[in-house]
Amino acid sequence: MNRLKCCFIAGSVIGAVACALGLILIPVGDSLVGNTVRKEAVLEEGTTAYENWISAGAPVYRQFWLFDVQNPLDVLKNGSIPELQQRGPYTYRTRYIPKENVTFYQNHTASFMLPSGAIFEPSISAGAEEDMVTSLNIAVAGVYNLLNHKVAEMMINMSNSSLFQTRTVKELLWGYRDPMLKAQLGVFYPYNGTYDGPYNVFTGKDDISKVSTIDSWNHMQTLSYWNDTYCDMINGTDGSSFSPFLKKKAPLYFFSSDICRSVSAEFEGSQDLKGITVYRYMLPENTFASPIDNPDNRCYCVNNETTRNCSVAGVLDVKACKGAPVLISLPHFLHGSKELLELVHGLNPNPEEHSTYLDVEPITGFTLRFAKRLQVNMMYGPSRDIKILNKVKEDTIFPILWLNETAALDDETADMIKAALFSRIDTLEAVQIALISAGAVLLVLSLIGVCVVSRRSSLSHVA
Missing domain, CATH: 1.10.287 (Helix Hairpins)
Structure with a gap:
């Protein structure tokens, strides 16, 4: 017992x-x-973070949808509202070139240049680069916004230009010789062979909470476009990764040179991505809101005429940054003012198709899937001095195209992350x-x- x-x-x-x-x-x-x-998230040779940082681990694509004008003559002769038909996607492989001029410094930062390149992918496109599209003549819209209208009329007449032009997808995106300006023009001209940066980012070796955070861009620690301390801040990372051990309630900050400003993203919910739980972060609806609804955007309103005394929501004037009278918005003016949708027909904003999101693995802080969606617009309006604009009735923010830059974790990388961590x-x-x-x-x-x-x-x- x-x-x-x-x-x-x-x-x-x-x-x-x-x-x-x-x-x-x-x-x-x-x-x-x-x-x-903490060891593998540091940006230094031999770590998992470095391998994914130096070169995109998964294919990155830019899909373009162009707005084809169905009634160009009616707009010019009768002042009709433009009827638009979306064409696309036309898909290009981008970010396939590794970072260049990578240099590490003793203050635990690293600098690099981000090369630009685009390769057409016909198998996942809706048509060929030679497809013809009738779109806004960006040269005419440019001189309308930048020059005295009498001078603009003279230039338009001498070149026999019009408000709309029909060109191939390839020309509209990557460039053509404009007969009026006698120069190469294109929505993204020049692109191939150009660089974004230089960027200088923290490696996280001394403080992992700062990993990938931008210290400077283009040799600037703050921007010079908005003439305001708040709007000129360069906050967060470039969006490709964040510090480890994310907290759902804390927003993520990242800087986008495409829109010349920093933005935040908020936790939306959890997703399953190839057996890995990721946190989905989305841009708040008030990101491009008018200062009336979002006072933080007051300093982004630099043109009272374009934005109706800063009352129009949904567009960002980037002329000070890009040097051209370009307005950025979400596709189909998602979350924009109602009047933007009334001045052109054929737009159907849909949050599922037109929102920007990041899917981030919360332990490592790696962005494993994303969709960056933006729309490029220009403005034109009535003019007594420019003959082709005599019949136009309203100032119109005209959508030229929208893009979806996207990438998703592939099976091989998913298996590596699951095995390693x-x-x-x-x-x-x-x-x-x-x-x-x-x-x-x-x-x-x-x-x-x-x-x-x-x-x-x-x-x-x-x-």
Whole structure:
């Protein structure tokens, strides 16, 4: 009887020790995972972060939808509202060239240049680059906004230009020789062979919370376009990664040179991406809101005429940054003022198709899927001095095209991340659960056994 009791007591001790070990492994496991992540998230040769940072791990595509004007003559002769038909997508592979001039410094920063390149992908496009599209004549819209209208009329007449022109997709995107300006023009001209940057970012070696955060862009720690301390701030990363161990309530900040400003993204919900849980972050609806609704945007309103005394929501004037009278918005004027949709027909804003989002793995801070969606617009309006604009009735912010720059985690990279990080986490969790569960069962059963043996021993002594 005593031997049996000793066995049960030993079992209860072993069970208690197993439970304790399982509980101890929780902070130990968290510490091991944390140390692994902090090591692998640093931007230096040999880390997981570096391999994905130096060159895009998954194919990045830019899809373009161009707005084809169906009634150009009616607009000019009768002042009709432009009827637009969306054409696309025309898809290009981008960001396929690794970062160049990468240099590491002793202050734990790294600088680099981001080369630009685009390769047409006909197999995932709606048509050929030679497809013809009738679109706004960006040269005419440019002189309308930048020059005295009498001078603009003379230039338009001499070149026999009009408000609209029909050109190939390739010409409209990447460039053509304009007969009026005698120069190359295109919505994205020049692009191939150009560079964005230089960027200087923190490596995270001394402080992992600063990893990938931009220290300077184009040799500037603050911008010079908006003449305001708040709007000229360069906040956050470039969006490709963030610091590890994300918190849902904390917004993510990133800078986009395409729109010449920093923006924030807010947690929307969790998603499953190839067996990996990611946090989806989206731009708030008030990102391009008018200052009436979002006072923080007051300093982004630099042209009272374009934005109706800063009352129009949904567009950002980037002329100070780009040097051309270009207005950026979300596709189809998503979250924009109602009047933007009344001055052209054929737009149908849809949050699912036209919102920008980032899917970020919360432990590592790596962006594993994203969709950056923007629309390029220019403005024209009535003019007494420009003959082709005599019949135009309203100032019109005209959409030329919208783009979706997107990339998603591929199977190979997903397997690598799961093997390198999550397999360790899963193994630790399995060991913890096994120790705690088995230990608890053994402890309870052993204690019951001790009680039973003790009771029988007591009864036998009484008898």
